[in-house]
Structures are given as C-alpha cells and as structure tokens.
Amino acid sequence: MKKPLLAVCAALALAGAGAPAAVAAPAPAAQATGFAGTVALSNCSGSVVRLPATQDDDPALVLSNGHCLETGLPAAGQVIVDQPSSRTFGLLNAAGTRVATLRASKVAYATMTDTDVSLYQLTSTYQQIRASYGIEALQLDAARPAAGTPISVVSGYWKRIYTCAVDGFAYRLKEGEWTWKDSVRYTAACDTVGGTSGSPVVNTATGRVVAVNNTGNEDGGRCTVNNPCEVAADGTVTVRRGINYAQQTYGIVPCVGTDNKVDLSRSGCALPKP
Known part of the structure; x- marks a missing residue:
C-alpha cells in the first residue's frame, strides 16, 4: 500500500x-x-x-x-x-x-x-x-476499463499527475494479510509514491474515474506489506518490482442508491458486506 x-x-x-513534510515532493510530472x-x-x-x-x-x-x-x-x-x-x-x-x-x-x-x-x-x-x-x-465510470486504456493518476496530496496506461489486471493481488481482486496494473510510467494513495485514476479519453490508486511493489519482496504480488487463477505467483496498482471502481456504481446512500443490498452490488 x-x-x-x-x-x-x-x-x-x-x-x-x-x-x-521532511520528504521532498516529487518533481512535477506532465499534466494530462x-x-x-x-x-x-x-x-x-x-x-x-x-x-x-x-x-x-x-x-x-x-x-x-x-x-x-x-x-x-x-x-x-x-x-x-x-x-x-x-x-x-x-x-x-x-x-x-x-x-x-x-x-x-x-x-x-x-x-x-x-x-x-x-x-x-x-x-x-x-x-x-x-x-x-x-x-x-x-x-465514476460504470464500465470496467480495458487493457491499454490511457490513464492519469491525479494526486491531490502532492499536486502531481502521473500519466501512463492500463498494462493489464492482476487476478488476485496479495499484500500482507490483504487480498484484492481484479486489480489494475499500470505501465511503468506511473511510478507513484507515498502520498498518492487514494488518487483517482482517470481515463484520459473520457475524463471518468475508473480506479483508485493504492499500492506498488517497492523492493521486489513477495506478497509482503509494500511488496504486493500477483496471484494467478492457477496459483502462480508473480512479483513485479517497481510496478504500481489500483483498485477498479465500476463496482461501486450499483451499490449507491437514492440520496447517494451506499446500499449493499441493491441488485448488482458485489462489494463486500459486514
């Protein structure tokens, strides 16, 4: 994370x-x-x-x-x-x-x-x-993004924008005790840093949010905190040092109803429930 x-x-x-505050802010990136x-x-x-x-x-x-x-x-x-x-x-x-x-x-x-x-x-x-x-x-976009989608990761904390593309998807992304499903994997140009967590991932062609930035493999570690690993459907584990990830947001759309209230019982809502 x-x-x-x-x-x-x-x-x-x-x-x-x-x-x-003692850490210098990253150098400005191109703004898409x-x-x-x-x-x-x-x-x-x-x-x-x-x-x-x-x-x-x-x-x-x-x-x-x-x-x-x-x-x-x-x-x-x-x-x-x-x-x-x-x-x-x-x-x-x-x-x-x-x-x-x-x-x-x-x-x-x-x-x-x-x-x-x-x-x-x-x-x-x-x-x-x-x-x-x-x-x-x-x-929020109601549709799942596709591989190759051009994206911008827009950090309000750092006031920096990273531009790259959706490289693909991790069937499961495991980091410490947490496991995430169908995570977005960025191409290498989105080298996000601490402080960018929670940034919207915007499809630059539509301006709509398709994911929320959340983690990356910092040191090449295997499935540990700060070093998530990809786990395929057959159990194969892949480590991609320096590559960063986001969680898709289209699944939120069916779960929000009248008055913008989150309603996990709505038809089509697959978000985890308490």
Missing part, C-alpha cells in the same frame, strides 16, 4: 498514501488533466466523485483508500459502514490551488477486503460545492 504519511515516519510502509475535484487528505489523496444517477442536491462523496482511514487500516475481512467522521479535505481547483476545506459527516463505506476503498459522505452537496467554488465532481 502507498503508506499514509504518519506511517512513513514510523516505518516505510503502505506504498501510496503519503510522506512526511487538471486537479479540479481532487482533494488532499492529511495522509493521502482523494477526489469528490458522483455516480451516473447522482442528483445535484445529494450529499457529496469523497473517494479514497480503505487504508487511508483516520482510524487505521481495516483488518482483512472487515467492512465499515456509516461510521461517524468529521474528517476534513482540502478541495483543489484545476491549477492545484486549495480553494476550500470540505468536511465529512461519516464514512459511508470502507474496506480493504477484495478492494481498497473508502467513501466519505460530506456535509456539503454537489450543488453547494459548485455554487461556492465552481468545482464539479469527477464521475
């Missing part, structure tokens, strides 16, 4: 969530898309997102990683729903300037089982965010 910033100070863990709608967390990146059926007066949602939760990493098999939260997020405009502080009312959903995702419900609606700051939310 891209480590949360506090963990970087204690131990170089979790590959996409952040680095302490802007930062509008992305957010900076205290230890990670994220984005304000909406779904195809979302209404303007719905409470807005922020997408990040399960391992970016302020309460710590969920255990394997743990699913969190409707947990009160007052976490704040720095909202960025297209140029990467922080224009507002948004506040959560709850963690609507979070897990590190099968995927690595958190969805925070905000105290603001999409309409209020647009009216106050001129910022539109990013839209």
Whole structure:
C-alpha cells in the first residue's frame, strides 16, 4: 500500500498514501488533466466523485483508500459502514490551488477486503460545492476499463499527475494479510509514491474515474506489506518490482442508491458486506 504519511515516519510502509513534510515532493510530472475535484487528505489523496444517477442536491462523496482511514487500516475481512467522521479535505481547483476545506459527516463505506476503498459522505452537496467554488465532481465510470486504456493518476496530496496506461489486471493481488481482486496494473510510467494513495485514476479519453490508486511493489519482496504480488487463477505467483496498482471502481456504481446512500443490498452490488 502507498503508506499514509504518519506511517512513513514510523516505518516505510503502505506504498501510496503519503510522506512526511521532511520528504521532498516529487518533481512535477506532465499534466494530462487538471486537479479540479481532487482533494488532499492529511495522509493521502482523494477526489469528490458522483455516480451516473447522482442528483445535484445529494450529499457529496469523497473517494479514497480503505487504508487511508483516520482510524487505521481495516483488518482483512472487515467492512465499515456509516461510521461517524468529521474528517476534513482540502478541495483543489484545476491549477492545484486549495480553494476550500470540505468536511465529512461519516464514512459511508470502507474496506480493504477484495478492494481498497473508502467513501466519505460530506456535509456539503454537489450543488453547494459548485455554487461556492465552481468545482464539479469527477464521475465514476460504470464500465470496467480495458487493457491499454490511457490513464492519469491525479494526486491531490502532492499536486502531481502521473500519466501512463492500463498494462493489464492482476487476478488476485496479495499484500500482507490483504487480498484484492481484479486489480489494475499500470505501465511503468506511473511510478507513484507515498502520498498518492487514494488518487483517482482517470481515463484520459473520457475524463471518468475508473480506479483508485493504492499500492506498488517497492523492493521486489513477495506478497509482503509494500511488496504486493500477483496471484494467478492457477496459483502462480508473480512479483513485479517497481510496478504500481489500483483498485477498479465500476463496482461501486450499483451499490449507491437514492440520496447517494451506499446500499449493499441493491441488485448488482458485489462489494463486500459486514
């Protein structure tokens, strides 16, 4: 996993969530898309997102990683729903300037089982965010991305954009006690670092979010924390040192219903349940 910033100070863990202030920010990368709608967390990146059926007066949602939760990493098999939260997020405009502080009312959903995702419900609606700051939310794509899709990983924490393509998919991605399904594997150009955890992965052809950045193999280790391995359907294990990964987000779409509420009982929803 891209480590949360506090963990970087204690131990170089979790590959996409952040680095302490003493660590120099990465050099700027080419920008294929802007930062509008992305957010900076205290230890990670994220984005304000909406779904195809979302209404303007719905409470807005922020997408990040399960391992970016302020309460710590969920255990394997743990699913969190409707947990009160007052976490704040720095909202960025297209140029990467922080224009507002948004506040959560709850963690609507979070897990590190099968995927690595958190969805925070905000105290603001999409309409209020647009009216106050001129910022539109990013839209989640309801379709699975294909290999070769051009993508941008947009980090609100570092204010950096990585551009590459979907190299392929890992049937299972195993890291420490956690296992994720059908993970996106980047081509080598997306060399994401600590602090980029939770960044939206945007299809640059459509502008829609297709995944959320979460981890990478740092040292060539085999299936350990910071060194995920790919496990094929036949059990074959492959280690790709220096390669980074994301978790697909199209599976979130069927699980969000009226008033932007996460409803795990909805038809077609396959997210893990408590």
